[in-house]
Amino acid sequence: MKNILLITIFISLIFSCKNDQNNNGNLNVVTTTTLITDLVTQIGGDKLNIQGLMGTGVDPHLYKASEGDVSKLVSADLIFYGGLHLEGKLVEVFEKMQSQNLQTIAVSDALDPKTLIGSEYFASNYDPHIWFDVHNWELITAFVVEKLSEADPGNTAVFEENGKNYLEQLGALDAEIRATIETLPKEKRILVTAHDAFNYFGKAYGFEVVGLQGLSTATEAGVQDVQNLASFIIKKNIKAIFVESSVPRRTIEALQAAVNSKNHHVEIGGTLFSDALGTRGTPEGTYIGMFKHNVNTIVKALQ
Numbered sequence: 594m595k596n597i598l599l600i601t602i603f604i605s606l607i608f609s610c611k612n613d614q615n616n617n618g619n620l621n622v623v624t625t626t627t628l629i630t631d632l633v634t635q636i637g638g639d640k641l642n643i644q645g646l647m648g649t650g651v652d653p654h655l656y657k658a659s660e661g662d663v664s665k666l667v668s669a670d671l672i673f674y675g676g677l678h679l680e681g682k683l684v685e686v687f688e689k690m691q692s693q694n695l696q697t698i699a700v701s702d703a704l705d706p707k708t709l710i711g712s713e714y715f716a717s718n719y720d721p722h723i724w725f726d727v728h729n730w731e732l733i734t735a736f737v738v739e740k741l742s743e744a745d746p747g748n749t750a751v752f753e754e755n756g757k758n759y760l761e762q763l764g765a766l767d768a769e770i771r772a773t774i775e776t777l778p779k780e781k782r783i784l785v786t787a788h789d790a791f792n793y794f795g796k797a798y799g800f801e802v803v804g805l806q807g808l809s810t811a812t813e814a815g816v817q818d819v820q821n822l823a824s825f826i827i828k829k830n831i832k833a834i835f836v837e838s839s840v841p842r843r844t845i846e847a848l849q850a851a852v853n854s855k856n857h858h859v860e861i862g863g864t865l866f867s868d869a870l871g872t873r874g875t876p877e878g879t880y881i882g883m884f885k886h887n888v889n890t891i892v893k894a895l896q
């Protein structure tokens with residue numbers, strides 16, 4: 594399968610002719626996750642032809658490129674992806690493209706490696722869930738403005754204006770979520786979720802964070818992991834645990850069942866968006882709406 598994909602890339606590269614698909618003069622930009630699609634849309638607006646590969650509820654750790662994706666990728670002027678091996682199964686495809694001089698940009702390159710959280714679970718040695726600190730997303734916003742301006746200098750003023758407006762909204766978001774979290778007593782700030790997507794959130798906003806499946810959904814939680822975490826929940830008297838929209842619900846239900854079998858009760862506090870946004874057109878379909886939803890859900894359930 595892998596070979597077929599690489600052959601497809603090669604053939605597509607030979608026959609691709611950039612800008613053939615969309616001849617409105619706009620740059621063709623391909624993005625991977627819904628989070629990155631949203632960000633590039635906020636900044637590029639109607640000046641770009643943006644195609645997002647992954648939809649709502651799609652898990653980037655497990656996502657494999659289809660042949661349709663490959664043809665979108667080879668006809669792109671710019672490709673934005675998460676980086677740090679977030680898109681574990683696309684790494685090889687991106688590396689192949691880089692060697693063909695296609696413009697692939699990892700948004701994680703916006704951040705100083707010293708500020709990243711280390712992880713032995715990823716080949717990058719870093720936790721790739723960088724978007725859960727609004728400050729990181731601010732740095733990435735400025736980085737995307739810069740990269741789009743380099744690729745399309747004629748629209749620099751538009752990208753800069755949109756970027757400036759978006760940074761203001763992100764500043765307001767950060768202040769709002771901090772105020773919401775302030776209403777939750779410090780000892781209740783423990784977040785248990787299906788996989789370890791919230792370490793940057795925990796570090797930035799003062800939560801202890803535990804994920805059942807580890808950092809990537811590519812590893813399944815074992816029976817012992819479930820039992821250990823159930824004991825932790827009971828010991829810390831945690832009221833609620835959380836489902837994630839891009840991870841099957843059964844992982845958290847198994848944990849709830851393990852807690853309840855020990856004569857304790859833990860609620861499922863709601864669904865958080867971790868590696869994918871909500872449905873397009875709803876508030877949770879944007880980064881800002883998603884973040885507010887998550888914080889409101891967490892704070893309400895843990896009170």
Ligand SMILES: [Zn+2]
Nearest residue numbers: 790808809868
């Ligand atoms: Zn993840």
